[in-house]
Amino acid sequence: MKYKIRSWILGWLAVLPIPFVLWKTGVLGLGSIVLHKRSDKALKWLFYAAEQVERMINYVAMRYGRGVHPKHRIMRYHDFFVGKINGGEKVLDVGCGYGEVAHSIAEARNVAIWGIDIDPEKIRLATSRNSHPKITYLVVDATEELLPEKMDVIVISNCLEHIEHRVKFLRNLQAKICPKRWLVRVPCFDRDWKPSLRLELGMFPYGDSTHHTEYTEKSFRQEMKDAGFTVLEISVQWGEIWAEVADLANFEKV
Numbered sequence: 001m002k003y004k005i006r007s008w009i010l011g012w013l014a015v016l017p018i019p020f021v022l023w024k025t026g027v028l029g030l031g032s033i034v035l036h037k038r039s040d041k042a043l044k045w046l047f048y049a050a051e052q053v054e055r056m057i058n059y060v061a062m063r064y065g066r067g068v069h070p071k072h073r074i075m076r077y078h079d080f081f082v083g084k085i086n087g088g089e090k091v092l093d094v095g096c097g098y099g100e101v102a103h104s105i106a107e108a109r110n111v112a113i114w115g116i117d118i119d120p121e122k123i124r125l126a127t128s129r130n131s132h133p134k135i136t137y138l139v140v141d142a143t144e145e146l147l148p149e150k151m152d153v154i155v156i157s158n159c160l161e162h163i164e165h166r167v168k169f170l171r172n173l174q175a176k177i178c179p180k181r182w183l184v185r186v187p188c189f190d191r192d193w194k195p196s197l198r199l200e201l202g203m204f205p206y207g208d209s210t211h212h213t214e215y216t217e218k219s220f221r222q223e224m225k226d227a228g229f230t231v232l233e234i235s236v237q238w239g240e241i242w243a244e245v246a247d248l249a250n251f252e253k254v
Contacts, residue, residue, distance in 0.1 A: 040201055043197070043201060044201055044203060047194075047198060047201075047203060051207060054207065067098070067125075067129060068098075068100060072100055075237070075238050077101075077157070077185060077237070077238070077240075077242065078100070078101055078104040078105075080183070080185070080237075080242050081101055081104070081105055081155055081157065081183050081185075082104055082105055082108045082109065084153070084181070084183050084244055085105055085108075085109045085111060085153060086109075087109060087110070087111065088111065089109075089111050089152035089153055090111065090112050090113075090114075090149065090150070090151050090152050090153075091105060091111055091112070091113045091114070091151065091152065091153045091154075091155060092113075092114050092116065092147065092149075092151040092153070092154045092155065092177060092179070093105075093113060093114070093115040093116065093154075093155045093156075093157075094116060094142045094154060094155065094156045094159055094173075095116075095117055095118075095142070095156060095157070095158070095159025095162070096115030096116060096117050096122075096123075096126060096137070097117060097119075097122050097126070098122055098125050098126050098129060098130065099115050099125075099126030099127075099129065099130030099135065099137060100130060101155060101157050102115040102126070102130065102132075102135050102137075102155075103130035103132055103135065105155070106132040106134040106135050107132065110134060111134060112134050112136075113132075113134055113135045113136070114135075114136050114137075114138065114147060114149065114151070115135055115136070115137045115138070116137075116138050116139075116140035116142060116147070117137075117139065117140070118139070118140070118141045118142075119139075120139045123137050123138065123139050142169070142173065143163060143165070143169055146172070146173065146176045146177065147177065149177070150177060150178050151177045151178070151179045152179060152180050152181075153179055153180065153181050153182070153183060154173065154177065154179045154181075154182045154183070155182075155183045156182065156183070156184050156185070157183075157184075157185040158185055158186065158187065158240075160184060160186050161186050161187060161208075161211045161212060161213055161214060161215075162210050162211060162212065163212065164212045166212070166213070166223060166227075167223060167226045167227045170182075170224075170227035170228075170229065171227055171228060174227075174228070174229075174247050178250075179247075180246065180250065181232070181244055181245070181246050182229070182244070182245045182246065183243075183244055184241070184242070184243045184244075184245060185240055185241070185242050185243075186214070186215050186220065186240065186241050186243075187211070187214045187215065187239065187240055187241075188214065188215055188216065188217075188236060188239050188240055188241060189205070189206075189213075189214035189215055189216055189219070190216050191239030191240075192239070194207075195207075195214065215241055217234065217236065217241065220234070220241050220243065221234075224243075224245050228247060228248050228249065229245045229246060229247055229248060230245065230246055230247075230248045231243055231244075231245050232244045232245060232246055
């Protein structure tokens with residue numbers, strides 16, 4: 001019952017902007033914006049409307065996927081993580097969300113995984129939807145708290161961009177957890193022209209207001225270098241960087 005009430009509330013929060021967006025971007029409203037004498041102001045309104053529509057698309061997509069966003073099966077990014085895990089390794093999934101990636105790894109590789117997230121509600125849902133004998137889900141702020149366990153691999157999928165002091169975070173977690181490798185997935189800033197135009201217009205450049213950064217391959221490599229990491233493998237898929245990185249000091253010892 002509590003879950004149904006919570007889902008109902010979240011649903012309403014997702015659609016609250018609809019009347020405003022429709023008023024601004026309806027047939028007459030859209031025409032008035034497009035024809036506004038100040039194109040910069042018109043673009044700002046349209047970008048705002050696009051943000052709200054994108055938020056609603058993601059909400060409905062989750063409903064369509066019965067709690068799992070369709071992007072998981074369409075982009076098949078789980079395969080990247082699964083393919084990089086070896087049998088017997090211990091894995092830490094930082095910012096595990098609802099546990100979909102952790103569950104895929106556990107199912108395919110039968111390895112021990114700790115999934116951590118700062119959001120108690122996401123951990124509650126991960127535990128109920130994606131439980132597995134090999135997975136332990138915990139509410140942990142990885143920027144403040146550290147697990148006592150040493151890990152072989154850290155998975156961080158669409159999480160790093162939400163952290164403000166990323167170099168410090170990477171160094172601290174590497175020093176405490178001592179993973180051999182990190183598997184990283186982050187959004188590209190240069191996936192299209194819109195973030196650059198938003199920046200030019202004096203707007204927050206990223207489509208997600210909780211992002212502290214988005215990456216180019218050059219900026220990603222530089223951030224890894226600043227953290228003392230070396231990039232072992234990197235590719236750009238679906239407007240995202242998928243990379244395997246390692247602590248440079250450990251890598252040079254091998």
